[in-house]
Amino acid sequence: MDAFYASVELLRYPQLKGLPVVIGGGRRPADHALAAQHAERAAHHIPVADFPRLADYQGRGVITTATYAARAFGVGSAMGLMKAAKLCPQAILLPVDFARYRHYSSRFKRIITEIAPVMENRGVDEVYIDFTHVPGGQRQGGRVLARLIQKAIYDDTGLTCSVGVAPNKLLAKMASEFHKPNGIAIVHESDLHTHIWPLACRKINGIGPKADEKLQKHGIHTIGQLAARDLQWLMDTFGPRTGAWLHAAAHGLDERPVQTESEPVSMSRETTFERDLHAVRDKGELGAIFTRLCEQLADDLQRKGYVGKTVGIKLRFSDFQSVTRDITVDHFTADAQDIRRIAGQCLKRAPLDKKLRLLGVRVATLAPLADAPTPPDRPSPPASGQLF
DNA sequence: TCTGGGGTCCTTTTCCTT
């Protein structure tokens, strides 16, 4: 298989080039206020330099992305906004705008599928493509096709895009990082020693901070060092599955096909509160949030045409510890009251002595509504003994 | 002053059945 990984630079605003800008925040009132301020200034053509600063932000949010000028101060994706404000208080803060990203995301993907139909979604701004059967896909090792796709995306959306071309998904993803932004990189099997092995293990998609730490402890820092380890040793140290995967990945091996469609496994809604809430003292507020999450989730399921039979909750406490509880019931549901009732049962089994910072509701074991057996006629028993 | 939200997948633990 010839794989192609494209990642669009979805969050770049050309007029912000050179300025320290971060995009972030959540969906709480402070963030809606920020979004309103932003819209107001944009409507009056107020220069970007006069937009709200990171130092002015009060709230619980993280950075979604940052310009290179902002990264120079040490801020980056997933960092708390309060912490980032210490490092770069003068950075301009823009609110996240998911509706806009989704719009550009679908345009980006539509353009790609018109050229190369075998495409796998990897989130809002990334895709894999199998271009084995795309006419002209092999010209100059894929570079001609990569340029064609970049140009088509830029002409339609004004967005730039980085591309990696390689024999499989694993290597294509790594290659796409080589010449960001707006770059093209082609990696052949024979480039493994020279281009891949010198890289840090963290560059392998799937090795995160924890796995990296463990590797480092064993003196393994680069992919080349990982490749030099014995398969049996890796399996003994990391477990049979992970060990075998690490070994294969370090040797540039990856058999996963490009998957053009997939069914969702679960859907969820969660929210972090503006301030930590107490299960007893803030019972009313929590109960209202709980009900609203269930309603939103039921709405998501119904809109997308799914039902599920596992309902779960997630709690995150003020110390950031989290727990989950779930129950699998004997019928499929997408009903808000039903979800609320089952989630309420889950809640009874959770510890509630610490203050909460987040509450989430999840429905799993999904089936498309059309395939699901019709639920038996069961009136929901009245909610009794609910905690909140 | 910390640390969003929406997912997938894997491992370990627990529980139930045979």
Next chain:
DNA sequence: TCTGAAGGAAAAGGACCC
């Protein structure tokens, strides 16, 4: 009825990704 082994499903936790 007790005890233990084995296997599967469900539950819980956690790593990871965008």
